[in-house]
Amino acid sequence: MTIDRRQFLTGVLGGGAAAGLVRFTGLSSLLNMAEASAATVPRNGPFVLCTLYGGNDGLNTVVPYESAIYRDWRGDLAVPGDQVLPLGHDGDEHLGFHPSLPGLYSLWKAGKVAIIQGVEYPHPNFSHFASQAIWQTGQLSGDPGTGWLGRWLDVTGTDPMRALSVGPTLPMALVGAKQRAGSVVDSTSAGAQVPGPSSQFTGAYRQMMSTFPGEPALQAAQASCGAAFLQIGDEAAAALNKEHPPEGSENDQDIGNQLAIVAELISYGLPTSVYSVSWSSFDTHSDQANTQPGLLSALDGAVSSFMSVFPTPLPGKSPVIMIYSEFGRTTRANASGGTDHSSASVVIAVGPSVKGGFYGAMPSFTRLDPFGNLIYTTDFRKVYATVLERCLAMETPASVLGSSWRPLEFL
Numbered sequence: 001m002t003i004d005r006r007q008f009l010t011g012v013l014g015g016g017a018a019a020g021l022v023r024f025t026g027l028s029s030l031l032n033m034a035e036a037s038a039a040t041v042p043r044n045g046p047f048v049l050c051t052l053y054g055g056n057d058g059l060n061t062v063v064p065y066e067s068a069i070y071r072d073w074r075g076d077l078a079v080p081g082d083q084v085l086p087l088g089h090d091g092d093e094h095l096g097f098h099p100s101l102p103g104l105y106s107l108w109k110a111g112k113v114a115i116i117q118g119v120e121y122p123h124p125n126f127s128h129f130a131s132q133a134i135w136q137t138g139q140l141s142g143d144p145g146t147g148w149l150g151r152w153l154d155v156t157g158t159d160p161m162r163a164l165s166v167g168p169t170l171p172m173a174l175v176g177a178k179q180r181a182g183s184v185v186d187s188t189s190a191g192a193q194v195p196g197p198s199s200q201f202t203g204a205y206r207q208m209m210s211t212f213p214g215e216p217a218l219q220a221a222q223a224s225c226g227a228a229f230l231q232i233g234d235e236a237a238a239a240l241n242k243e244h245p246p247e248g249s250e251n252d253q254d255i256g257n258q259l260a261i262v263a264e265l266i267s268y269g270l271p272t273s274v275y276s277v278s279w280s281s282f283d284t285h286s287d288q289a290n291t292q293p294g295l296l297s298a299l300d301g302a303v304s305s306f307m308s309v310f311p312t313p314l315p316g317k318s319p320v321i322m323i324y325s326e327f328g329r330t331t332r333a334n335a336s337g338g339t340d341h342s343s344a345s346v347v348i349a350v351g352p353s354v355k356g357g358f359y360g361a362m363p364s365f366t367r368l369d370p371f372g373n374l375i376y377t378t379d380f381r382k383v384y385a386t387v388l389e390r391c392l393a394m395e396t397p398a399s400v401l402g403s404s405w406r407p408l409e410f411l
Helices: 005-016 068-077 102-109 128-137 148-154 199-208 217-242 253-268 288-307 380-390
Strands: 047-052 085-090 093-097 113-120 163-166 182-184 274-279 320-325 345-350 357-360
Touching: 047 253, 047 288, 068 288, 085 102, 085 113, 085 357, 093 102, 102 113, 102 288, 102 345, 113 380, 163 253, 182 217, 199 217, 217 253, 253 274, 253 288, 274 288, 288 320, 320 380
Parallel strands: 047 274, 047 320, 113 357, 163 182, 163 274
Antiparallel strands: 085 093, 113 345, 320 345
């Protein structure tokens, strides 16, 4: 059987999206204190979480191209000043995008890109796994129990369409104690191909997942989960069969395919508030000059294609993409033409309703930690508080984050 992209997604959405939408674990301490509820209409959104796994080099993404200190640190790895895409001043530094980001540069000039400087958390951990856990849970302990958006799911209802993750895995960020997002497996993932949907099987599965009065609680929960499976499959497949991928997205590699799927689902009008996509291989310990440009170029093309669908803010169709990585890279290049695990980096927000500009503060280049790493200036939970309050319309983000954080003004 020949399976095209839409047939594949229809099958996977119907059969692989909602496993474990409900799990039977105790509520986290943060959930116990939750008193927040989502407003009916968010100010912006939906929210698209874009994770760059591996630790993207922030200094070579938003480049301080006139800094003699930067050029000394990076040597041959420094991006030449005549190649950067100039963004303007932030404090005393002249900053520019890496030349592989012309699409984001155009969006910057249109006022649709916010660059948040020096983002990290106290006492940064340079392990991929530990730092990813901290970023995704929103807790400095990195306790893997619940994710920051999973706790938002826990306190905002049971509709299975509220959050969808595109890709082969469901990130911890979207796992709560009671609820979790559905997963949409995209067709470019290795080994992900499955047979097209069988109406006979689907009909039997639909009947099997019907609930009836008096059945045991565990069976009822399982049936409810299966019904959510089918709901996600039905609604998302209808969207993908009607909408078309953004022009140019077919050339944007896997991250482009993921964002194209999200664009179609948003355009159709699914009642989804949060989407998640990811892109990997940013762990550039060697040959970074030849590796990072291709990664950034793929990201740039994907975001540009996505944004072409949403040129102006519209209710329910003003997506906010938040691009982040688990940590930055060392100030100095290593002997292998790369950089190693380090601390503070940039977070980039993109969207038709984003207030473009620089936010937070540039880390000092003359006051480093004892190991020569940049010292963070913006706690990552300020970014999360901004998203929760101004994109997901939570009245009290502290119920998810555990403490109060003043939002930034990029939304």
